[in-house]
Amino acid sequence: MSTVNAPVPADPRMDARVSEETGTTTTPASPKRGGFGGSVWWRHALGILALMWALFPILFIYSAATNPSGTLNTASLWPSGFSTKNFTDLFNDSSRPFWTWYKNSMIISFVGALGAVFLGACAAFAFSRLRFKGRRGGMMFLLLTTFFPALLAIVATYIIFAAIGDVLPALGLNTVTGLILAYLGGALGANVWLLKGYFDTVPRELDEAAIVDGASHARIFFTMTLRLVMPILVTVFMLVFVGLYGEFMLASVFLTDVDNQTLGVGLYGMTLGNDANTLFGRFTAGALLGSIPVMLLYLAFQRQLVGGLTTGSVK
Amino acid sequence: MTKPIALAIKWVLIVATLAGILWIATRLAQAGNTMAVVIAGLVGMGILAVYATRRSVPLKYLVPGLLFMILFQLWPVLYTASLSTTNYGDGHLYSKQESVTDIIAQSVREVPDTPRYKMSVAIAEGGDPVTADLVLLLTKPDGSTYVGETTGLKPLPPAGVEKTSIGKITKAPGYTVLTAKQANARSKDLSAIAVPTSDGGGIKPVGLSEAFEGKATVTYDAAADKLTDAGTTPPTVYAPKDAKWVNVADATQSFPQGWKENIGLANYSRIFTDSTIRSGFLSIFIWNIAFAILSVLTTFLLGMLIALLFNDPRLRGKAIYRSLLILPYALPGFVTALVWKGMFNQDYGIINQTLNISVDWLGTPAGAKAAILITNLWLGFPYMFIVCTGALQSIPQDVREAATIDGANAFRTLRSIIMPLLLVAVGPLLLASFAFNFNNFGLIYLLTKGGPFNGADTSIGSSDLLITYAFRLAFSGSAPNYGFAAAVSVIIFLLVALMSIPGFRRTKALEEVN
Numbered sequence A: 001m002s003t004v005n006a007p008v009p010a011d012p013r014m015d016a017r018v019s020e021e022t023g024t025t026t027t028p029a030s031p032k033r034g035g036f037g038g039s040v041w042w043r044h045a046l047g048i049l050a051l052m053w054a055l056f057p058i059l060f061i062y063s064a065a066t067n068p069s070g071t072l073n074t075a076s077l078w079p080s081g082f083s084t085k086n087f088t089d090l091f092n093d094s095s096r097p098f099w100t101w102y103k104n105s106m107i108i109s110f111v112g113a114l115g116a117v118f119l120g121a122c123a124a125f126a127f128s129r130l131r132f133k134g135r136r137g138g139m140m141f142l143l144l145t146t147f148f149p150a151l152l153a154i155v156a157t158y159i160i161f162a163a164i165g166d167v168l169p170a171l172g173l174n175t176v177t178g179l180i181l182a183y184l185g186g187a188l189g190a191n192v193w194l195l196k197g198y199f200d201t202v203p204r205e206l207d208e209a210a211i212v213d214g215a216s217h218a219r220i221f222f223t224m225t226l227r228l229v230m231p232i233l234v235t236v237f238m239l240v241f242v243g244l245y246g247e248f249m250l251a252s253v254f255l256t257d258v259d260n261q262t263l264g265v266g267l268y269g270m271t272l273g274n275d276a277n278t279l280f281g282r283f284t285a286g287a288l289l290g291s292i293p294v295m296l297l298y299l300a301f302q303r304q305l306v307g308g309l310t311t312g313s314v315k
Numbered sequence B: 001m002t003k004p005i006a007l008a009i010k011w012v013l014i015v016a017t018l019a020g021i022l023w024i025a026t027r028l029a030q031a032g033n034t035m036a037v038v039i040a041g042l043v044g045m046g047i048l049a050v051y052a053t054r055r056s057v058p059l060k061y062l063v064p065g066l067l068f069m070i071l072f073q074l075w076p077v078l079y080t081a082s083l084s085t086t087n088y089g090d091g092h093l094y095s096k097q098e099s100v101t102d103i104i105a106q107s108v109r110e111v112p113d114t115p116r117y118k119m120s121v122a123i124a125e126g127g128d129p130v131t132a133d134l135v136l137l138l139t140k141p142d143g144s145t146y147v148g149e150t151t152g153l154k155p156l157p158p159a160g161v162e163k164t165s166i167g168k169i170t171k172a173p174g175y176t177v178l179t180a181k182q183a184n185a186r187s188k189d190l191s192a193i194a195v196p197t198s199d200g201g202g203i204k205p206v207g208l209s210e211a212f213e214g215k216a217t218v219t220y221d222a223a224a225d226k227l228t229d230a231g232t233t234p235p236t237v238y239a240p241k242d243a244k245w246v247n248v249a250d251a252t253q254s255f256p257q258g259w260k261e262n263i264g265l266a267n268y269s270r271i272f273t274d275s276t277i278r279s280g281f282l283s284i285f286i287w288n289i290a291f292a293i294l295s296v297l298t299t300f301l302l303g304m305l306i307a308l309l310f311n312d313p314r315l316r317g318k319a320i321y322r323s324l325l326i327l328p329y330a331l332p333g334f335v336t337a338l339v340w341k342g343m344f345n346q347d348y349g350i351i352n353q354t355l356n357i358s359v360d361w362l363g364t365p366a367g368a369k370a371a372i373l374i375t376n377l378w379l380g381f382p383y384m385f386i387v388c389t390g391a392l393q394s395i396p397q398d399v400r401e402a403a404t405i406d407g408a409n410a411f412r413t414l415r416s417i418i419m420p421l422l423l424v425a426v427g428p429l430l431l432a433s434f435a436f437n438f439n440n441f442g443l444i445y446l447l448t449k450g451g452p453f454n455g456a457d458t459s460i461g462s463s464d465l466l467i468t469y470a471f472r473l474a475f476s477g478s479a480p481n482y483g484f485a486a487a488v489s490v491i492i493f494l495l496v497a498l499m500s501i502p503g504f505r506r507t508k509a510l511e512e513v514n
Helices: A010-024 A041-067 A085-089 A100-128 A133-146 A149-169 A176-185 A192-198 A204-212 A217-228 A230-246 A249-254 A263-269 A279-299 A302-312 B004-030 B034-052 B057-083 B094-106 B180-185 B186-192 B268-273 B274-311 B317-325 B332-344 B348-357 B367-391 B397-405 B410-438 B440-449 B467-475 B482-506
Strands: B109-110 B117-122 B132-138 B145-149 B152-155 B169-171 B173-176 B202-206 B211-217 B218-221 B228-229 B236-241 B244-247
Touching: A041 A279, A041 B274, A041 B317, A041 B367, A085 A100, A085 B145, A100 A133, A100 A176, A100 A192, A100 A217, A100 A230, A100 A263, A100 A279, A100 B057, A133 A192, A133 B034, A133 B057, A149 A176, A149 A249, A149 B004, A149 B467, A149 B482, A176 A249, A176 B057, A204 A217, A217 A230, A217 B004, A217 B057, A230 A279, A249 A263, A249 B440, A263 A279, A279 B332, B004 B034, B004 B274, B034 B057, B034 B180, B057 B202, B057 B482, B094 B109, B094 B202, B094 B218, B094 B228, B094 B332, B109 B202, B117 B169, B117 B202, B132 B169, B132 B173, B132 B202, B169 B173, B180 B186, B268 B274, B268 B440, B268 B482, B274 B367, B274 B410, B274 B467, B317 B367, B348 B410, B367 B410, B367 B440, B397 B410, B410 B482, B440 B467, B467 B482
Parallel strands: none
Antiparallel strands: B109 B211, B117 B132, B117 B173, B117 B211, B132 B145, B145 B152, B202 B211, B218 B228, B228 B236, B236 B244
16 A cells, blocks of 8 residues: 555656656667766666576575475575476465465456446546535645554554454455555545546546537536546556555464455465575565466556656656 | 535545544543544544535645555654654653553452452453454352453443353453463463453463462552562562662662653664664665665676667667566565565575585575665666667667768767767666665665674674664564664664765756746
8 A cells, every 4th residue: 555655646747757668669870979988888788787686586486486305405596407396385275275375366456446437437526627615635634644544543544444344344454455445545645636637638528519509517527537547547546556466564464264355365474484495496486376367467567657656656 | 615515425435534533532531532533533533624615626636645644654654753762662661650660460360268259361352363352251169250451440231241150251242252272372462461450360261261369479659669579488579660660789680661761862873873783773874875876886786787788770670579588577575576586595495406506505604695685677667668768769860870970879879879868868766776776775675684683782783774673673583672663763864864965966857837
């Protein structure tokens, strides 16, 4: 949640800059400029050094995951042979239901992100399109709430959900639905700023034309505006999805049953105590599989995610 | 104007929501929570007023998000503040009246030659066998059946109740009888159960299928507000002190059951007056600030250097570099922290093995702090790289050309032209990064858990942030202290507020709301 709610307001100029940079548009080759010598080979050399620094832990995860012995003390930086033993061990470990964790993480991130986009889009529509008293104040208030991550109130959140669970067991602690509800509490905030900035770029003339044609506000919102702002909806969905997927604190407090846990909480449990050494291969196998969805999302939606991150949030 | 189908959808949704609220309200009413029933009713009426009428169009769009925000973000914040003035925590979970009832029921001793009850361990229907509150389904020797809870004993109507030949209940409407295995797994909870009866005695389980009714040795004198335990000779008298029942003759002896009460600002004054907590808190605070500043500085410097490195129009393959350099940032945070934890292992970790050193990274205060900073550098530099690249692109070429014409060398151009422009552009993001790292719970908790622990107070770790410290107070260990943890949280709130004032003031967005 915190990754979604970090405190910087949308700055459209930065957005433009970043999309310019991360876009596929090729900058026209400009004539040689004075300054740094005549060749670029040393830039490549240092660039490769930077790549080594960025990639060696990822190489290590791969090596450890495919390491036949599967323990921490035999794990090395370079792959020492290829084996799928760690993966099969991981899938066959009945006390650690990896696929259940995977499913829980997916459900929580997907439903949480969908809910956050819907709640945020509704609020952004009101702030962007409708005129009412307290509109400016409301936006300020949302900005202010992003300064205080919800994890600071975790003690109270825990006690509140324990009380909810006494009355409605399906929504209390140790349930996936309860955790999603807790996440939805932070659905507004930075997201609304990001969304409203985009909503504002849709010409109001379109709304006015629709009103003249007799469309109600609900019709304008659901059938017209939501379609026109689809790119930002996708961006916010991805941002929230990635944020919830990596969230650990609330998930670890909420989900105590091994069958209800998320990937983060489950994998964390594999690195504790005396088993950490022997389970390391299985853990890295799980970490590798668990990282794939988010890494693919990042690579596929690089432009939107990076643009959104630089304007809306910090990891 | 509205199409009939849309109108139908709208009313179906309104009715469904109201029905949901009504159902929740009935559950709340069953639990006896009047206040919550009233609130649920108000929410229901509010929803009806907003969506069933044509007025207040903006609210139609704001209510869903606001409802969640108020319930699960604002209310917890206010509740944290109110918790921070209580002693709520281990040994202080219930009201004073409940503590008296529980102590009396726990003191029950079996009277010789009294008949035993047949007992089944059960939970309310729909609950989780592992966590739900246990109830006892009891059969008296005369065949009458009862439900025993920690709140008291009530008759169980015979309709729908199924018993074995010896009278043990196997099925009762509204309850789920646990299997022997499930009940055995809860034996610790079971041994703590004592059902108070009207005559001052209580019913306690013996094993998994029998219970006895006995007499309490402890009695409560409401007028004098004292508990007397007649089980000892001479009888021991307990009087309330610091929200616990303390032996009048021997102050070190008290009942474990205390009660929750308002203690004003005692939690806060404890942070500043208790010398071990004060010095621990101070060292946590200093490290917290240092960690946030160093994290921003190191990630920004590395990210900026790499951005400068690639800021050459002649360089080919920038897109590939960028896609690969972003990967550390794309890994889920928990994976990063846990894998680095493995790599920092003193005996087996590849960092020590590759560099052929034997640094105890996670076992010494300095090593743990260095490990945290290195991990955060790896995790955070791609973000700064991307941000700086974007900012560098926006610096116009002619400014650089002008500097070159004026005779500035490359270093001078960087220092006097590029850096100031860059800092203006990324300044707010650096502040945001600081604010985020100030409460970077996941990294610290997964990497070191705040440890290593040594020194005067073992609850204070040498790489703790305030947030991990508060978390440990509330959720780790055998004696959670929610009130004190809430007080620490409130202090973090205040610190964040103080630190974000400059950031908030600088925000251009404030003027841009139109």
